[in-house]
Amino acid sequence: MHVYWVDIYADSIISFGSISPHIGNLSFLRKLLLRNNSFTHQIPPELGHLRRLQILTLYNNSIGGEIPANISACSNLVVLNLATNSLAGKIPVELGSLSKLKHLGISKNNLTGGLPYTFGNLSSLIELYASSNNINGSIPETLGQLTNLNTLALGDNKLVGTIPSSIFNLSSITLFDIPVNQVQGRLPSDLGISFPTLQWFSVAINLFTGSIPISISNATNLFHLDLAENKFIGRVPPLGMMHNLRLLNFQNNCLGTGEAGDLNFLSSLPNATNLNSLSLNSNNFGGVLPESIGNLSTNLGMLLLNYNKIGGSIPTEMANLVNLQALDMSDNHFIGNILADIGKLQKLQILTLSSNKFFGKIPLSLKNLTLLEYLYLDVNNLHGNIPPSLGKCPLVHLALDGNNLSGTIPKQVLSLSSLLNLYLHDNHLVGSIQLEIGNLINLEQLDVSRNMLSGKIPSTLGSCVKLTLLYIQNNNFVGTLPSSLSYLRGIEELDLSHNNFSGKIPDYLGGFVFLQKLDLSFNDFEGAVPEIGIFKNAMAISIRGNNKLCGGIPKLHLHSCNTKGFKGKRFTLILKIIIPTSLGLLGLVMVLCLRYPCCFRKTTKVPSLRLLRKSYVKLSYQSLLKATDGFSPANMIGMGSFGSVYKGILDHGEKVVAVKVLSLQFRGASKSFVAECEALRRIRHRNLVKVFTACSSVDYNGNDFKALIYEFMVNGSLEDWLHANENEDEVHVESRNLNLLQRLNIAVDVASALDYLHHHCLEPIVHCDLKPSNVLLNDEMIGHVGDFGLARFLPEGTYNSSTTQSSSIGLRGSVGYAAPGKCIS
Numbered sequence: 166m167h168v169y170w171v172d173i174y175a176d177s178i179i180s181f182g183s184i185s186p187h188i189g190n191l192s193f194l195r196k197l198l199l200r201n202n203s204f205t206h207q208i209p210p211e212l213g214h215l216r217r218l219q220i221l222t223l224y225n226n227s228i229g230g231e232i233p234a235n236i237s238a239c240s241n242l243v244v245l246n247l248a249t250n251s252l253a254g255k256i257p258v259e260l261g262s263l264s265k266l267k268h269l270g271i272s273k274n275n276l277t278g279g280l281p282y283t284f285g286n287l288s289s290l291i292e293l294y295a296s297s298n299n300i301n302g303s304i305p306e307t308l309g310q311l312t313n314l315n316t317l318a319l320g321d322n323k324l325v326g327t328i329p330s331s332i333f334n335l336s337s338i339t340l341f342d343i344p345v346n347q348v349q350g351r352l353p354s355d356l357g358i359s360f361p362t363l364q365w366f367s368v369a370i371n372l373f374t375g376s377i378p379i380s381i382s383n384a385t386n387l388f389h390l391d392l393a394e395n396k397f398i399g400r401v402p403p404l405g406m407m408h409n410l411r412l413l414n415f416q417n418n419c420l421g422t423g424e425a426g427d428l429n430f431l432s433s434l435p436n437a438t439n440l441n442s443l444s445l446n447s448n449n450f451g452g453v454l455p456e457s458i459g460n461l462s463t464n465l466g467m468l469l470l471n472y473n474k475i476g477g478s479i480p481t482e483m484a485n486l487v488n489l490q491a492l493d494m495s496d497n498h499f500i501g502n503i504l505a506d507i508g509k510l511q512k513l514q515i516l517t518l519s520s521n522k523f524f525g526k527i528p529l530s531l532k533n534l535t536l537l538e539y540l541y542l543d544v545n546n547l548h549g550n551i552p553p554s555l556g557k558c559p560l561v562h563l564a565l566d567g568n569n570l571s572g573t574i575p576k577q578v579l580s581l582s583s584l585l586n587l588y589l590h591d592n593h594l595v596g597s598i599q600l601e602i603g604n605l606i607n608l609e610q611l612d613v614s615r616n617m618l619s620g621k622i623p624s625t626l627g628s629c630v631k632l633t634l635l636y637i638q639n640n641n642f643v644g645t646l647p648s649s650l651s652y653l654r655g656i657e658e659l660d661l662s663h664n665n666f667s668g669k670i671p672d673y674l675g676g677f678v679f680l681q682k683l684d685l686s687f688n689d690f691e692g693a694v695p696e697i698g699i700f701k702n703a704m705a706i707s708i709r710g711n712n713k714l715c716g717g718i719p720k721l722h723l724h725s726c727n728t729k730g731f732k733g734k735r736f737t738l739i740l741k742i743i744i745p746t747s748l749g750l751l752g753l754v755m756v757l758c759l760r761y762p763c764c765f766r767k768t769t770k771v772p773s774l775r776l777l778r779k780s781y782v783k784l785s786y787q788s789l790l791k792a793t794d795g796f797s798p799a800n801m802i803g804m805g806s807f808g809s810v811y812k813g814i815l816d817h818g819e820k821v822v823a824v825k826v827l828s829l830q831f832r833g834a835s836k837s838f839v840a841e842c843e844a845l846r847r848i849r850h851r852n853l854v855k856v857f858t859a860c861s862s863v864d865y866n867g868n869d870f871k872a873l874i875y876e877f878m879v880n881g882s883l884e885d886w887l888h889a890n891e892n893e894d895e896v897h898v899e900s901r902n903l904n905l906l907q908r909l910n911i912a913v914d915v916a917s918a919l920d921y922l923h924h925h926c927l928e929p930i931v932h933c934d935l936k937p938s939n940v941l942l943n944d945e946m947i948g949h950v951g952d953f954g955l956a957r958f959l960p961e962g963t964y965n966s967s968t969t970q971s972s973s974i975g976l977r978g979s980v981g982y983a984a985p986g987k988c989i990s
Contacts, residue, residue, distance in 0.1 A: 182204065182206075183204065183205060183207070186211040189211025189215065190211075190214070191215065192214065194217065195219045196218075196219060197215070197220065197222070199222065201224065203226060204227065204228055205226070205228060205229065206228065206230070207228065207231075208223065208252075212236060214238070217241060218241060221247075223247050223250065224270065226249075228247075228251060229252065229253065230252065230253065237257065237261075243265055243289075245263070245266060245270070246270035248272040248294060249274075250273075252275065253276065255276070256295075259283075261283025262283070262286065263287060264286065266289060269287070269290060269294065271295050272298070276298040276299065277300065277301070279300065279303070280302065281305070282305045284308060285305060285311065286310075288311070288312075288313070291313050291314060291315055292315065293317055293318065295319050296318045296342065297321040301323040302325065303324065303326030303327075304332070304343075305329070306332075308329070308332055309332050309335065312335065315339045317332070317340065319342070319343045320342050320346070324346040325346070325348065327348065328343075328350060333359045336361060337362065338362070338363060343367070343371070344368060344369040348368065351373065351374060351375035354379070356380055357381045357382060363386060364388055365387075368395065369392060369394055369414065370394040371395055374396045374398070375398070377397055377402060379402040382403060382405065382407055387407055388410055388412070390410065392414065392418065393417055394417040397415070397419065400426075400429075400430070401427075401430040403430055404433050404437070405436055406436075409437070410437040410440050411441050411442070413437075413442070414442070415444065415448065416444040417446070417448075418448050420445075420448040420450065421449040422451060423474045425451065425452040426452055427450040428445075428450055428455055428475070431455055431457060434461055435461060440462040441465060443461070444467070445469060446470060446493065447471070448473055450475055451473070459480060459482020459483055463488055466490045467490060467491045468486070468493070470493065471494060471495040481504065483504060487510060487512070489510050489513055491515040492517070493515065493517040495518060496521075497521055499518070499521040499522065499523060500524070502526075503518060503525065503528050505528050505530060507528050508530025508532065509530075509533070511534060513534050514538050515538065516540050518541065519542065519543045519544050520543070520544040521544075522546060525549075526547065527542065527549065527555075527565075532554035535559070536559070538560060538561040539560075540558070540560055540562070540563050541564045542564065543588065544568075548569040548570065550570070550573075550575075551565060551570055551574065551575055552575070555577065556576075560583060560584055561583055561584060561585050561586075562585060563581075564586070566589055566591050568591075569592065570592040570593065571593045571594065571595065572594065573595060574589065574594060574596070574613070574618075579601040579602045580604045583607065585607055586609060586611075588612045589612065589613045590614040591615045591616075594616040595617045596619070600625045603625025603628035607631055609632060610634040611629070611632060614638045614639050614640070615639040617641060618637075619642065622637070624647040624648075625649070626647070626649065627651070629653065630653060630655065630865070630867040631655060631865055632653050634657060635653070635658070636660045638660045638664065642666060643666065645667060645668035646661075646668070651671070651676075652867045654678070654679070654863040655863070656677050656679065657680060658680075659680065661685055662686040663687045665688060665689060667688070667691070669692040670690050672695050674698070678698070678785075678862060680705075682705060683699050684706070684707045685706070686707040686710050690711040690713065691711070692714065693714075693715055693717070694708060694714050694715070696717060700717065700718065703720035703721055708721065784860050784874060786862040786863065789872060792814055793811040793813040796809075800813070802881070803882070803938075805954075807838075808828045810825045813874075821877040822874050822875065822876065824875075826870075826871075826872045827873075829868075834871075837955065841952075842859055842873070848921070848930065850921045851947075852950060853921070853949060854875050854878070854950065855876040856875055856876075857876065859874065860873075876943075878949060879944045880941075880942035880943065880944065884937040884938035884940075887903070910948075911942070914947055914948030915935075915940055915948050918949075929959045931957045933955040934952060939952040
């Protein structure tokens with residue numbers, strides 16, 4: 166039987182492992198489709214034996230190694246698609262002999278070297294995709310010989326030099342895509358004529374210079390034109406013949422002259438009825454916006470004009486662009502009132518008008534923008550009150566700073582639970598911060614500095630537990646800092662300077678582990694300066710202008726808090742009382758020690774996490790959050806009585822660990838954590854799970870966070886191997902059978918661990934929760950005992966004594982399970 170076609174596609178089943186070299190024996194094979202799987206290793210050179218092969222598709226796998234040069238022996242290949250893998254090395258020059266090849270896809274790999282000049286011999290080639298590699302050198306001039314080529318995609322590489330002039334003679338080109346390289350030179354003046362069927366043209370993020378060719382308008386089929394991030398200069402030519410344009414991106418160039426008339430080309434774009442994205446930002450465009458901007462396509466969703474020199478007022482016709490989702494006109498010279506009909510753009514999600522010269526009041530019609538999430542009106546000359554109706558917008562970022570706004574902060578704005586950032590600084594706002602600020606439960610940055618706000622800091626501010634930046638300096642706030650601010654445990658920058666705060670500096674500020682900058686200067690604080698946390702770093706804090714403070718670390722140069730000026734007689738009287746009393750007590754203690762020495766035996770101290778941390782690396786909550794992809798359920802590998810276990814990756818992917826996160830809301834979880842820390846500090850054996858470190862911190866919600874980080878065991882628990890999971894497929898379950906020798910070896914491993922715990926530790930340890938799920942297996946199927954949350958330490962005498970002796974004896978273990986024998990509690 167002859168096999169002509171092999172198709173393994175991920176929609177049916179995902180295949181793993183390597184591609185068998187025996188596939189080279191299927192000499193009649195014409196199609197080999199292994200796309201969208203998880204194949205690894207290398208492409209077998211034996212594929213070169215398939216002389217009848219016409220289609221070879223290995224797209225979207227994890228195949229590494231180099232492309233075998235002898236694939237060129239498959240002389241009947243029409244399609245060769247190796248894209249989206251991990252292929253490395255140089256592209257074989259031998260591939261240039263595949264004269265029947267029409268489609269070549271090698272994108273999204275790690276290929277190096279240059280494009281082979283032999284590709285000019287691929288006379289049948291229609292599509293060449295080689296983007297997203299590390300290909301260097303220049304574009305071969307021989308590609309100009311490919312008269313059938315319509316797709317040339319070489320973007321995101323390291324190409325240099327200029328585009329060979331011969332390529333601009335390929336009249337069949339429809340897609341020309343070479344962004345993100347270092348290609349330079351000028352575009353030919355007859356570009357739109359040389360490529361009459363052009364649909365997609367992108368040379369973004371390169372080093373092109375010169376002007377945009379006037380002939381570009383002749384490419385009437387063009388729908389994607391991207392010239393962003395080059396060094397193009399001059400005015401943009403009329404584009405009136407480009408009726409099919411959907412994307413026009415000129416951002417980050419030097420286009421325009423900075424004078425009137427720079428934007429006249431916009432008057433030629435109304436015929437582009439499908440235009441969806443127009444990016445003119447970061448250029449040198451001057452003049453004013455023509456009224457014809459309101460005639461642009463109603464499909465326009467994004468309009469970027471920021472970072473130019475555009476002046477004048479916003480044309481009222483802009484309200485016609487009813488499908489705009491993003492409008493950025495910031496950093497220009499606009500003047501006048503903000504468009505009163507801005508509320509007609511009801512699909513706006515982003516509105517940025519920052520750093521202009523707008524004056525007048527904030528338009529009340531903004532309340533109609535029920536999808537608006539980002540509103541930036543900062544650094545203008547706006548005056549009047551903040552409209553309470555902004556509370557009707559689902560704002561995530563609100564920036565009104567750097568204006569002349571007055572009045573109070575509306576309660577409605579402080580009730581926007583969606584807000585992440587709120588910037589109101591550098592205005593003339595008055596009044597107090599209302600209690601409603603406690604509704605901003607997602608707020609990360611709050612800046613109300615340099616206003617005329619007054620009153621006390623509301624206790625409800627402590628509900629904003631996600632705050633990382635809090636700036637309230639240069640106002641008229643008074644009173645003591647509320648204790649509720651102790652919940653802001655994720656704070657990184659805190660500036661309370663230039664107010665009238667009083668009272669002692671709260672100790673909880675020293676417990677903010679993420680705090681990097683603290684400014685308390687020019688207030689009326691008094692008493693001792695704490696000496697913990699950030700207060701140990703004189704460079705990170707500022708306490709100037711608080712004349713009643715004392716103590717602190719020596720680098721702060723504050724006077725001592727000790728009381729001075731004892732009178733001589735009083736001092737002498739105290740000495741007369743203290744010295745005889747002390748001597749008497751000391752004598753009494755010595756007598757008792759001699760008579761009752763057993764009363765002063767050394768007692769066992771409560772285990773401390775500090776003992777475990779002395780010799781282990783420290784990890785923060787943030788690093789564990791990142792290592793486990795936000796404690797994603799996809800990374801959860803187990804769940805116990807007191808917490809969950811996640812797979813994590815540390816050190817830039819070099820170390821795989823298991824992270825046990827304690828659920829501290831459950832009774833006994835904290836005690837379990839301390840017990841496990843103490844046990845793991847004292848033991849070390851090859852059949853015990855190795856602990857890397859522990860983490861005791863706070864999460865972003867201000868809750869206590871405790872975790873233990875272990876060596877990752879790739880083969881899971883003994884429970885997984887003894888009892889099949891009903892959710893696993895039969896093939897997977899069948900592969901998890903332990904033979905007799907493996908079972909015996911694991912039993913010996915567990916016995917060795919218990920023998921060590923019972924007889925070879927400084928103090929015998931009883932595990933108290935030994936079961937298959939707490940026996941973990943590494944890649945060599947060696948058993949390791951883990952989970953010491955219920956472990957107990959036994960004095961030597963107690964352990965060796967008879968069980969009939971009167972003592973507190975009781976069963977321990979997990980719910981639904983009791984280990985053989987008894988454990989002393």
